[in-house]
Amino acid sequence: MTDATWITIISLGVTFLFMMGTPVLLIIFYWVVGCSFVLDLTLDNTGAEMLNVFKDGFALMAMPLFILTGDLINKSGIAKRLSDFAYACLGWLRGGLAMASLGACGLFAAISGSNSATTATIGSMLHPEMVKGGYDERFSAATAAAGGTVGIIIPPSIIFIVYGFLMNLPISDLFVAGILPGTLMVVGMQLACWIICRINGWGYLIPLQLNRVLKTAFGAWLGFFAIGLVLWGIYTGKFSPTEAAGVTVGFCIFAGLVSYPINKIMGANGEKPVSDKSFAEMFAVEGFTLPEIPSIVVRSAQISGILAPLIAVSVVMQQILSLLGAQQTIGDFVTSMGGYHAVLFTSMVIVFFSGMVLESLPVTIILAPILAPIAASVGIDPIHFSVIFLVGASIGFITPPYGLNLYVASGVTGVPYFRLLRYTVPYLAALISVWVLVSLVPDLALALLPNR
Incomplete structure (x- = not known):
């Protein structure tokens, strides 16, 4: 048989294995191995x-750091504050929590620069909440997966760096060019989410309150600061994207370690939602302790x-x-x-x-x-x-x-x-x-x- 015939047979064989549930x-x-033998x-x-x-x-040197950034943001409570802010803004709409998870994906993407880290963090954090809120578990998981697609479009983005290097294009221009399309992707998915949730009657509504929005925005200040730190450092050329990931990791570790004792003294850790905390209590996120860091690194x-x-x-x-x-x-x-x-x-x-x-x-x-x-x-x-x-x-x-x-x-x-x-x-x-x-x-x- 010819090489083309063997490759066709191999391709059909692996397609059958995929349909039987074999991991991708x-x-x-x-x-790859089959074609290597043929060639x-x-x-x-x-x-x-x-x-x-x-x-x-x-470009791949930044991948573990971006993933670690996502886990630190999640563990420290920064990601939760960002999602609380998104929910305060969108919870009055049918499917507001699901729409908020998509908005949180957009905010998280502006820190992590990774589609998979965005999906993993927002999915692990908000999927249980969505299921408790009456959403179908399959829809909830698919929402986290879809939201993660903006991870490589909203800057910073590793793949934009790779593309710019290959095609000799300015990375800063590519980053700026990704802002509006990435935002449109989030808005488009939120519209689709709203339509599906209205049809199925999913989600509980909360009133739109300016006080809640302001409190959650203040509570998410560390997340907004992290976003600004990454974008400022890259756009001004102060550090490369890999260095930006390292700086963000350091910032998240510092914020998590400092915030934990502050909240412990205030008795604020996990006792009430962000919107019900005082402004003083919201100054620091929930945080984590030094012995917890190895387990976070292992997960990453x-x-x-x-x-x-x-x-x-x-x-x-x-x-x-x-x-x-x-x-x-x-x-x-x-x-x-x-x-x-x-x-x-x-x-x-x-x-x-x-x-x-x-x-x-x-x-x-x-x-x-x-x-x-x-x-x-x-x-x-x-x-x-x-x-x-x-x-x-x-x-x-x-x-x-x-x-x-x-x-x-x-x-x-x-x-x-x-x-x-x-x-x-x-x-x-x-x-x-x-x-x-x-x-x-x-x-x-x-x-x-x-x-x-």
């Missing part, structure tokens, strides 16, 4: 390439241990696809489409379907160097195309069979992967609508940039 990591790994690539080469992903991948390491192999094996998969001529084929196909909108639409379709089977990092590494020059040749602004490309890649986090956020949400909520799929459909529709809007209206990505 093993599915990709089996495909006469040694397993030594596969292992070495997987190791090089982390040895030479500068566990999540990193889930994600790192997936990224590594996906990059090796990219190399095999390159050997199979996939890059050349894609380039020739898109070029043959012709004009502005034809190239734009074709590129979006390719990114969407690639995101269904690959993580955003290999999608960017494989496709950005192919599609971006073609897009530029037909007059598409490079910054605008970068946003279009990465919004499409972010949608892949909730599209099967890969759907990394679905995988993470399933892990932190205990809801089986396949039971989440039905409830991601409204969020997919909202995200795709925003994606199309951003692609057709360049000013949504370029309006905040100077000299545009």
Whole structure:
């Protein structure tokens, strides 16, 4: 049999295994190993390439720190304060808690810069509250997964850094270009959430009170400060994104350690909701003690241990696809489409379907160097195309069979992967609508940039 026949058989085989419930990591790994044998690539080469992903991948150095930041924010109570503020603003609407969780994802993304950390933190924190509030557990888990998609669009974002490095574009411009599209993604998902919750009658309503909003805003000041610290440091060039993650980790540890004894003295730890505390009590978050830090680090390491192999094996998969001529084929196909909108639409379709089977990092590494020059040749602004490309890649986090956020949400909520799929459909529709809007209206990505 020919190599093409063997690869087809291997692909069909791993598809069957996926349908039987085999973990995604093993599915990709089996495909990589099988194709390596067909192409006469040694397993030594596969292992070495997987190791090089982390040895030479500068952007990935920030991943454990961003994940640790998320866990520290969660444990210290900063994430809870941000979600309380979002709920105070949106709780008067049907489905307000679910909408608040999406808003909290947007705020958290502005600190962590990670889709998976956003999903893991908000999912583990608010999923139990949503279930208690009468929401379907599958919808609640799918909401956390969908909310995490903004983690790589709202700055800071590791994947924007990777894209900027590959395509020689200014990182600061990419960050600014992601602000409006990321905000639109949150608003679009909140609208879809509101419609679904109204249809099903989910969620309890609370009155909109200015006093509650102001108190929760004051209570979330540490979260807002952390967001401002990250953005200020990166935009002014005071530190790199990896250093920004390290600085934020240090800030969260300091805030958590200092806040715990303050709240202990006040007797405020866990006794009443933020909106009922005095302004003095809200000055410090709940915090944590020094002996608790190792357990927080271990939890972050566990999540990193889930994600790192997936990224590594996906990059090796990219190399095999390159050997199979996939890059050349894609380039020739898109070029043959012709004009502005034809190239734009074709590129979006390719990114969407690639995101269904690959993580955003290999999608960017494989496709950005192919599609971006073609897009530029037909007059598409490079910054605008970068946003279009990465919004499409972010949608892949909730599209099967890969759907990394679905995988993470399933892990932190205990809801089986396949039971989440039905409830991601409204969020997919909202995200795709925003994606199309951003692609057709360049000013949504370029309006905040100077000299545009």
